[in-house]
Amino acid sequence: MARGNTRQRIQDVALELFAAQGYEKTSLREIAEHLDVTKAALYYHFKTKEDIIIGIFQDLTRPMDELIAWATEQPRTLEVKEEIIRRYQQSLVGAAPLFRFMQENQAAVRELSIGMTFKERLLELSGLIQEPDFAVIDRVRCVSAIFALHSGMFFMDNVEGDPEEKREAVLEVALDLITQAHSAR
Template structure:
């Protein structure tokens, strides 16, 4: 019985934490990070400020927790990619999984896009940049010609741009995601094949 009750308490704490994150991100997006106060977050949640403090002491703690939770799949993907052989199939799978991770974290990435100055001050942007460099490094063949390295980097930027720059184009979000994934995969495939073709000619 005690174990069950403790498990229920843990779930409730987890649910409250996620509710705080969801509401805070919505307010950050609506009116900006700087203009949002902990009091407003508590009021929107209909909880006391003390109850909010139980989970987060500052807005920065909320933002960092959002970043860590929503981008953890990207970190897991990078670690997985580092353990795989650098084959074309591996790179294509990395791009596919990254596309799915971006879709899951879309609200956060839209916020990051619109609040870059704030993120630099909070160092969250630097953490994200380091993760992007980790992703880049598992997609790029270090011996590839520069143009093929650029293709790999462009594949990543294509997926980022697809989250922000396609809002006014026709099609559902899922249709756009699949179109962006197709373009990114084609760039990775072209880079890999060109690099290996050039290496074969050099032998």
């Protein structure tokens, strides 16, 4: 989808406004005003704020869906699981605006249909890097690897250092957790 098209512009402006003033406090009228379009023009593309968020969510989580589809077809080796972690980190970078929205609007996200589908995706992804016979501590390591990548998206901004170096450090920690879980078998 081209970044310049109307639908994409609506999503970009809406996400900026949702992040700046909150999902609940942002109206469709404000979104239309920021775009300098009529409400009717906005309604042509999206009937509700939830429709906008669902569209953003679908666009930005497509790489995650593709990763899950790819991973499901792969052998369950340590190398594949490490690649899952690497690819997931890349998808998080592309979806950073959506994750910031979700972090800053947790109450609204719980009420939206996207909340559960994201949780389902995370559970599926987590299952792809675990094994049924893993001990509880190794299951925790696998889940923690995923959340290390998530926390790296938000909290490493407050840590001094080169952004690429910090991203690589977060990835290394996540990969270490996966390796530890597999080494215990």
